[in-house]
Amino acid sequence: MTHLTYKKITEPNSDQISAITNGLNRFGLEQTEGESPERLALVCESDDTKVIGGAIGHSLRERFYLTQLWVAEAYRSRGIGTELMTQVEAVAKARNCKDIVVDTLNAKAVPFYQRLGYKVYLINKNYLLGFDWYFLIKESD
Numbered sequence: 001m002t003h004l005t006y007k008k009i010t011e012p013n014s015d016q017i018s019a020i021t022n023g024l025n026r027f028g029l030e031q032t033e034g035e036s037p038e039r040l041a042l043v044c045e046s047d048d049t050k051v052i053g054g055a056i057g058h059s060l061r062e063r064f065y066l067t068q069l070w071v072a073e074a075y076r077s078r079g080i081g082t083e084l085m086t087q088v089e090a091v092a093k094a095r096n097c098k099d100i101v102v103d104t105l106n107a108k109a110v111p112f113y114q115r116l117g118y119k120v121y122l123i124n125k126n127y128l129l130g131f132d133w134y135f136l137i138k139e140s141d
Contacts, residue, residue, distance in 0.1 A: 035060065038095060042087050044071070044080055055084045064092035066102040069109075085116055092140060099139045105131045113138075 009016065029036055037058035044053035053071035057064060066088060071080045092100050102113060105128060110120065118136040127133035 032061070037065075040088070040091055042084055042091075044075075044084060046075075053080045053084060055088050057088060059092060059095045059097050062096060062098045064088070064095065064097040064100040066100060069102070081112065082116065089138075089140075097140055099137050101135065101137050103133060103135045105133055107132060107134070110134050110136070 037060040039058045040056070042055045043051055046052050052075045054068070055066060055070075056068040057066040059065070069081060069084060071084075089100060100118075102118065104110065104113075113136050114120070116138070118138040120134055121137050122135040124133035124135075
């Protein structure tokens with residue numbers, strides 16, 4: 001057997017991160033018989049083309065996973081997040097997804113998602129000291 005060395009690295013470089021991520025992704029593709037996620041990024045820009053909000057996610061096996069939703073603080077409460085979610089839901093529907101899943105550590109975001117029809121299906125209490133981890137789902141129309 002080859003001699004193995006284990007290293008604790010507090011600031012991994014991009015090659016180290018890529019090696020681990022790519023290895024995990026290859027394993028995942030084997031498990032899904034080669035079916036890979038279809039990615040999505042939606043961007044909201046101001047008049048000067050500055051990104052002031054966006055959504056990132058992917059669909060796989062009839063489910064859409066929203067991994068990130070962000071609106072710059074100065075632009076919040078203007079319907080931008082709602083519009084981004086409307087567009088995410090339209091993409092999910094076009095991709096024949098049966099539901100959309102989102103998770104957040106931001107307790108203040110939960111009522112926003114609930115107003116859009118998402119239901120909390122799991123709360124991991126005190127996941128991160130002082131923060132609960134919320135999992136929400138919305139079935140497609």
